[in-house]
Amino acid sequence: MPALLEIRNLSKSFGGVAANVQISFDVAEGEILGLLGPNGAGKTSLFNSISGEVTPDSGEILLQGRRISGAGPVACAAAGIARTFQVVRSFDSMTVLENVMVGAFARIASPSAAMAEAAEVIDYCGLVAKIDAPAHGLSPAEKRRLEVARALATKPRLLLLDEMLTGLTPTEAQAGVALVRSVQARGVTVIMVEHVMEVVLPLVSRAVVLNLGRVLTIGTPAEIVRNPDVIRAYLGDRYAPA
Amino acid sequence: MLETIAQVVLSGLLMGLIYALVAAGLSLIFGLMDVVNFAHGELMMVAMYAVFTLWQVSGLDPFMLLPVVAALLFGLGIAIYRLLIARALSVRFNKGMVQIFVTFGLAIFIRGFAQFVYGGEFRSITGTVLANRTASLGDVYLPLPQLAAAFVCLCAFAGLLAISRTEFGRALEATREDREAVALIGIDRDRIFALGWGLGAATVGVAGVMLAGFYYVSPNVGANFALIAYVTVALGGFGSMLGALAAGLLIGEVEAITAAVLEPSLKQVGMFAIYLAVLMFRPRGLFGKI
Amino acid sequence: MANAITIRRRRELLIGAILLAVLAVLPLPLHDVYTRNLIIITLLFAGLAQAWNILGGYCGQISLGHSLYFGIGCYVSTLMFVNGHIPPPIGMIAGGLAAAAVALLVGWPCFRLSGHYYAIATVVIQEIAYLLALNWDWIGGASGVYIPFRGESWLNLQFRTDKLPWHYVVLAFVALTWLTAWTLEGSRIGFAWRAVKDDVIAARSLGVRIFPSKMAAAGVSGFLTGVGGAIFAQYVGYIDPDSILSGPLAILIALPAVLGGVGTLWGPLIGAAVLIPLKELSSSYLGSSGSGFDLMLYGLLIMAVALLRPQGLGSLLKRGADAGAA
Numbered sequence: 001m002p003a004l005l006e007i008r009n010l011s012k013s014f015g016g017v018a019a020n021v022q023i024s025f026d027v028a029e030g031e032i033l034g035l036l037g038p039n040g041a042g043k044t045s046l047f048n049s050i051s052g053e054v055t056p057d058s059g060e061i062l063l064q065g066r067r068i069s070g071a072g073p074v075a076c077a078a079a080g081i082a083r084t085f086q087v088v089r090s091f092d093s094m095t096v097l098e099n100v101m102v103g104a105f106a107r108i109a110s111p112s113a114a115m116a117e118a119a120e121v122i123d124y125c126g127l128v129a130k131i132d133a134p135a136h137g138l139s140p141a142e143k144r145r146l147e148v149a150r151a152l153a154t155k156p157r158l159l160l161l162d163e164m165l166t167g168l169t170p171t172e173a174q175a176g177v178a179l180v181r182s183v184q185a186r187g188v189t190v191i192m193v194e195h196v197m198e199v200v201l202p203l204v205s206r207a208v209v210l211n212l213g214r215v216l217t218i219g220t221p222a223e224i225v226r227n228p229d230v231i232r233a234y235l236g237d238r239y240a241p242a
Numbered sequence: 243m244l245e246t247i248a249q250v251v252l253s254g255l256l257m258g259l260i261y262a263l264v265a266a267g268l269s270l271i272f273g274l275m276d277v278v279n280f281a282h283g284e285l286m287m288v289a290m291y292a293v294f295t296l297w298q299v300s301g302l303d304p305f306m307l308l309p310v311v312a313a314l315l316f317g318l319g320i321a322i323y324r325l326l327i328a329r330a331l332s333v334r335f336n337k338g339m340v341q342i343f344v345t346f347g348l349a350i351f352i353r354g355f356a357q358f359v360y361g362g363e364f365r366s367i368t369g370t371v372l373a374n375r376t377a378s379l380g381d382v383y384l385p386l387p388q389l390a391a392a393f394v395c396l397c398a399f400a401g402l403l404a405i406s407r408t409e410f411g412r413a414l415e416a417t418r419e420d421r422e423a424v425a426l427i428g429i430d431r432d433r434i435f436a437l438g439w440g441l442g443a444a445t446v447g448v449a450g451v452m453l454a455g456f457y458y459v460s461p462n463v464g465a466n467f468a469l470i471a472y473v474t475v476a477l478g479g480f481g482s483m484l485g486a487l488a489a490g491l492l493i494g495e496v497e498a499i500t501a502a503v504l505e506p507s508l509k510q511v512g513m514f515a516i517y518l519a520v521l522m523f524r525p526r527g528l529f530g531k532i
Numbered sequence: 533m534a535n536a537i538t539i540r541r542r543r544e545l546l547i548g549a550i551l552l553a554v555l556a557v558l559p560l561p562l563h564d565v566y567t568r569n570l571i572i573i574t575l576l577f578a579g580l581a582q583a584w585n586i587l588g589g590y591c592g593q594i595s596l597g598h599s600l601y602f603g604i605g606c607y608v609s610t611l612m613f614v615n616g617h618i619p620p621p622i623g624m625i626a627g628g629l630a631a632a633a634v635a636l637l638v639g640w641p642c643f644r645l646s647g648h649y650y651a652i653a654t655v656v657i658q659e660i661a662y663l664l665a666l667n668w669d670w671i672g673g674a675s676g677v678y679i680p681f682r683g684e685s686w687l688n689l690q691f692r693t694d695k696l697p698w699h700y701v702v703l704a705f706v707a708l709t710w711l712t713a714w715t716l717e718g719s720r721i722g723f724a725w726r727a728v729k730d731d732v733i734a735a736r737s738l739g740v741r742i743f744p745s746k747m748a749a750a751g752v753s754g755f756l757t758g759v760g761g762a763i764f765a766q767y768v769g770y771i772d773p774d775s776i777l778s779g780p781l782a783i784l785i786a787l788p789a790v791l792g793g794v795g796t797l798w799g800p801l802i803g804a805a806v807l808i809p810l811k812e813l814s815s816s817y818l819g820s821s822g823s824g825f826d827l828m829l830y831g832l833l834i835m836a837v838a839l840l841r842p843q844g845l846g847s848l849l850k851r852g853a854d855a856g857a858a
Contacts, residue, residue: 469655
């Protein structure tokens with residue numbers, strides 16, 4: 001499989017604290033990649049580098065061979081990267097349709113075409129009943145869906161989901177998993193940040209585990225759960241097999 | 243020549259200390275709860291009228307009335323917080339805008355009230371022991387009321403620093419740092435906010451009383467000082483006491499120098515220009531957290 | 533597919549057209565000069581507030597220095613007419629363009645500032661301009677400029693015998709600002725503005741270019757405010773820094789939008805309809821002789837609306853309409 005995204009020796013520190021150290025991995029076209037690790041492992045920081053929100057101190061990020069690191073969020077969005085946020089950021093003075101139209105306007109200039117595109121994506125994400133509801137009144141699970149719809153409306157190649165399943169009820173999480181699968185079926189590559197492994201491992205083809213800012217291991221879900229380093233990082237030395 | 247320079251620098255310093263104290267109260271309130279009090283200058287005007295009235299009624303020296311007026315303003319600050327600001331902080335929509343326009347409406351109301359009670363004419367206090375006296379350092383003359391005001395402002399700053407070391411000061415600091423977390427360690431946020439408003443109002447009250455010793459009193463006196471206070475606070479960095487002091491002194495000097503070198507009517511242009519220039523390089527002011 | 537947004541926008545246009553028709557005949561039975569003047573001033577501020585609303589309401593950049601753009605519109609059109617004999621309808625456009633240029637110039641450094649820092653910077657820049665204007669004799673200094681009467685005509689934009697033509701000039705201005713807001717609200721840039729106002733980080737992640745969006749809002753808002761200023765100058769026939777470039781005027785331009793509802797189409801109109809007559813009436817009946825009572829009332833009104841209806845008075849109507857539709 002050709003690599004859609006390549007991360008090469010990426011390092012980033014904030015005020016002397018190293019958030020990411022010498023990170024390298026590839027993301028294949030069409031896959032769902034899990035980005036795992038305990039709290040403070042540097043997952044969100046890496047996400048912010050990929051989405052252009054922060055500039056790495058060293059190393060580079062390539063999307064289809066073109067360097068995007070340091071280009072800023074607007075350029076990254078134009079290149080085909082869309083994201084959701086760990087703490088939901090909906091446009092609260094707008095309705096659901098209007099929120100998603102902001103995303104659609106990334107590719108479409110005409111209001112009526114953007115509206116049609118947004119309505120289609122909303123339908124696809126299962127929010128059609130709330131299409132004219134104000135965003136501030138949505139439930140947490142609906143807000144997460146809204147963020148996914150808004151991101152998808154930009155027609156991304158790569159979708160970054162930041163703890164999209166965290167804090168949902170089991171039923172809501174199941175529905176979320178189904179949504180991610182169907183996004184992949186549309187040909188969008190997905191990177192998911194989660195710190196709860198059980199939720200995300202069944203969904204991904206491969207996972208990258210970060211710990212203390214470094215790549216701990218990369219592998220298939222089966223490899224990840226057997227890896228003693230991963231168990232140690234999550235649970236502490238006591239639980240690691242000798 | 244040297245005397246002229248010394249004269250300009252010293253009078254800038256004296257005025258700068260007053261600006262710094264006016265700004266300190268504003269900065270304190272902002273740092274605590276992200277609220278810019280657009281009625282800050284009007285609180286100073288209230289203090290000036292209060293000391294004027296008490297002086298006329300009691301015949302006491304205005305400087306002796308300082309603690310009374312400061313206490314009055316402390317109470318007024320708490321009342322404003324309880325009646326208006328606490329409500330403005332709890333609205334769901336347009337929080338930033340509501341806060342601006344509530345304090346702005348309050349400013350207009352207070353100005354109207356002063357006009358209603360005292361009329362529009364300028365008044366001045368003539369009864370201080372220091373009135374019309376000057377101190378001289380060689381050929382440099384400094385009016386005593388201004389020297390006294392500067393001295394009291396310095397004391398007030400020292401007082402603010404002392405307060406920051408008390409239990410209440412630490413609670414203030416904790417509330418500033420993390421508004422949500424303080425509830426968990428048993429600090430009553432609402433009470434701290436109210437006391438913060440009391441303290442901010444008392445601070446500008448002290449500045450107002452001292453200013454009244456050498457400056458005319460009118461319903462519009464606050465507006466001009468308030469604008470300078472906003473500039474001072476933004477220049478120093480919102481929420482920073484040290485920033486307010488440094489920026490106040492800088493503003494006072496720039497004003498005095500522009501007035502001497504260019505033209506008195508342009509003195510404010512100089513200070514505003516400095517403010518804009520600094521903001522280009524430090525968008526959050528000299529001492530503001532980035 | 534007819535969805536809620538399309539239906540709402542069509543309805544807005546219809547209501548706008550009806551309102552325009554009503555406002556066009558409104559002054560006909562009212563011959564009293566005082567009343568006609570009151571309506572003209574109210575309409576003027578409705579238009580100005582709508583102009584402010586584009587930057588302050590839709591884009592969320594709270595400018596407290598809009599009298600700067602108003603004043604530039606006044607000065608440019610007036611000086612062109614007085615010194616250059618250039619007809620005000622041309623001067624008005626020139627004044628609008630000059631105001632837009634200054635708005636961009638102000639925005640360039642200031643849009644890097646956030647929240648209160650931005651608001652205070654706008655006040656300070658307006659105040660600098662005010663102080664400079666007071667001291668600049670070529671533009672009349674503190675004593676101002678009288679606009680000479682050169683004969684009643686639409687070209688000169690001077691009408692002495694009757695205020696009715698003025699009513700239509702100002703009504704056209706309101707229609708222009710309203711249509712601009714309506715058009716932009718439904719367009720790509722309008723969505724970008726609202727996204728910037730609600731959440732800058734989310735907006736950027738969706739490809740919204742923040743700085744150009746703010747600059748566009750500043751340009752449009754500055755232009756319309758400048759045009760409003762030029763109309764005002766021609767209407768009153770005399771300008772000086774206190775009447776066209778002051779801090780209180782900047783607040784008066786923003787207030788109707790805030791009272792009626794920021795970032796909404798009807799907010800500025802509703803706000804002006806409530807605020808301006810109230811302010812004018814209270815100062816003429818309670819005495820602008822300096823009793824201060826009118827100011828107290830004005831201040832109380834601002835506080836009451838800000839606290840009781842943070843979304844603005846317009847939200848009362850909306851709730852009524854929703855209840856009626858249900």
